[in-house]
Amino acid sequence: MKEYLVLISCIFFIAFLLPGRYKKYFAVLGWTGMVLFLFSELPYYLSINNFLYPLMAVISIPFLVITAKNLLKENRLVMQLTNAAAIAFLIYAPFAFTPLGDWLISVTVGQVFWLLTALGYTTDLYAWNMVIRNGFRVEIILACTGIQAIAIMLGVAAAVKTTLKQKTLAFLLVVPTIYLLNLIRNTAVIIAYTDQWFPYLPEIAGNGEYGYESFFWVHNVFAELLALVLLIAIAYGLFRIIPDLAEFAISLFDLYRDEIRRIAGRGR
Numbered sequence: 001m002k003e004y005l006v007l008i009s010c011i012f013f014i015a016f017l018l019p020g021r022y023k024k025y026f027a028v029l030g031w032t033g034m035v036l037f038l039f040s041e042l043p044y045y046l047s048i049n050n051f052l053y054p055l056m057a058v059i060s061i062p063f064l065v066i067t068a069k070n071l072l073k074e075n076r077l078v079m080q081l082t083n084a085a086a087i088a089f090l091i092y093a094p095f096a097f098t099p100l101g102d103w104l105i106s107v108t109v110g111q112v113f114w115l116l117t118a119l120g121y122t123t124d125l126y127a128w129n130m131v132i133r134n135g136f137r138v139e140i141i142l143a144c145t146g147i148q149a150i151a152i153m154l155g156v157a158a159a160v161k162t163t164l165k166q167k168t169l170a171f172l173l174v175v176p177t178i179y180l181l182n183l184i185r186n187t188a189v190i191i192a193y194t195d196q197w198f199p200y201l202p203e204i205a206g207n208g209e210y211g212y213e214s215f216f217w218v219h220n221v222f223a224e225l226l227a228l229v230l231l232i233a234i235a236y237g238l239f240r241i242i243p244d245l246a247e248f249a250i251s252l253f254d255l256y257r258d259e260i261r262r263i264a265g266r267g268r
Contacts, residue, residue: 002037002040002041005033005034005036005037005040006033006037006096007097008029008033009029009030009031009033009034009037009089010030010089010092010093010096010097012026012027012029012030012033013026013027013030013082013085013086013089013090014086014089014090014093015030016030016082016083016086017083017086017087017090023079024071024072024074024079027071027079027082028067028068028071028072030082030085030086030089031064031067031068031071031082031085032064032068034060035057035060035061035063035064038053038056038057038060039057041053041057042054042057047207050220050224052220052224062260062263063256065263066256066259066260066263067081067082069259070255070259075255077248077251077252077255078252078255080159080160080248080252081159081252083158083159084155084156084158084159085155086155087154087155087158088151088152088154088155088156089151089155091147091150091151091154091155092147092148092151095142095145095147096142101142101147102129104142104145104147105129105140105141105142105144105145106128106129108140108144108145108146108182108183108186109125109128109129109131109140111183112131112140112183112186112187112190113125113131115183115184115187116131116133116187116190116191119187119191121133121190121191121194123190123194127139129141131190133190133194134194134195134196136193136194136211138189138190138193138194138215140186144182144186145182146178146179146181146182146183149178149182149227149231150174150175150178150179153174153178153231153234153235153238154170154171154174154175156235156238156245157170157171157174157238157242157245159245159248160242160244160245160248161244162242162244166241166242169241170238170241170242173234173237173238173241174234174238177234178230178234181230185223185226185227188218188223189215189218189219189223192214192217192218193211193214193215193218193219195214196211196214197214197217197218198213198214198216198217198218199211199213199214200213200217201213205217235249
């Protein structure tokens with residue numbers, strides 16, 4: 001069911017890119033599908049003690065309300081934001097819904113395996129997309145390839161009109177940087193988990209699986225925080241390359257801030 005929500009959202013977002021009188025309605029349905037997907041993922045993320053995505057799900061509710069309201073008004077900023085999301089889906093879809101996804105996973109597994117070996121960590125392949133070391137298995141899935149972050153950041157770069165030079169520089173900043181850093185991230189997670197670097201606070205980090213605490217800390221906490229910092233740094237780089245993108249981001253922030261203040265004021 002969760003996969004169908006992503007597919008449905010993808011279809012509506014891509015439909016938004018086509019000219020027509022119903023663009024704004026396709027956009028609302030696309031965003032709604034994504035919010036429903038976030039909530040459908042709650043049981044999984046709670047089962048692995050990942051609280052970032054449940055928080056995102058909660059935040060997505062007021063976001064959806066404000067976004068839908070402004071889409072129906074055909075607000076220029078929110079339409080641009082939706083265009084960025086649609087471009088991101090257009091980039092992500094071939095990997096999510098075709099064999100390209102498995103190909104990218106296999107490439108990532110091979111390169112991570114090579115990095116582990118080069119660093120002196122003997123590792124075996126347990127399955128085509130799973131490595132095993134010291135009895136601990138780590139599965140590489142599409143989310144581990146960095147394609148989602150790449151698609152999102154390229155979509156962000158497409159939120160405003162750009163020159164060919166700006167497009168080229170944005171691509172070179174986003175794609176190699178995220179891909180390389182993601183390989184390092186995967187390698188570090190596997191090493192820290194299989195060597196049990198962080199067996200701490202099982203009452204918070206444990207899920208009943210032996211040794212899971214190390215995976216929780218390195219994957220759900222340290223890697224997530226580092227990824228957030230790096231994405232902010234990449235976004236700053238995009239703002240330097242595309243000044244209009246920085247102005248767009250500020251205007252969009254002001255719009256959502258004012259809408260939240262208006263809602264909060266109405267509630268008092």
